[in-house]
Amino acid sequence: MAQQEMILIETLCTHYEIEVSFVDTLSSLGLIEVHTLEETQFIPEDKVGDLERMIRIHQDLQVNPEGIDVIFNLLRKVDELKSELAAAKKRLKRYELEDE
Template sequence: MAQQELILIETLCTHYEIEVSFVDSLYSLGLIEIHTIEQTRFIPEEKVADLEKMIRIHQDLEVNPEGIDVIFNLLRKINNLRSELADTKNRLIRYELENQ
């Protein structure tokens, strides 16, 4: 199993100029994943891009964590619907080719 790279939460907060409480609120809503090792909290490196999106939404659009939760849920639903639509189109194409 590949070792997961973890980034210290305090380092991210300093870099992005955000409060640790903002990260805590995102975690309490289930929007980000936090790993705790010896009472030190980290975020997996591959999840930092999602955190960056949430920070931009919060800072640029002044959306609170609950609003960010709604936005990310809607984005997930849109992606699921796009996937379903692509699958349906592929089945339709196969059906049309079989019946020519």
């Protein structure tokens, strides 16, 4: 198993000028994966992009954490539907090629 890089939440909060309580709320909603080591909280480096998107949605669009949860669930659903559509198109092409 590969070693996962972790970023200190306090550092992120200082950089993005947000409260730690905002990250705690996102974590309690299951939107951000938070790891605690000796009472210090971290998030995986590969999840910082998701956190940045959530911060922009919150600050630019004035969306509360519950609204962010809804938005991210809808975005996940859109991604699933795109994958299903791509698979259906691939199957359809296979049948179209057989008919030629």
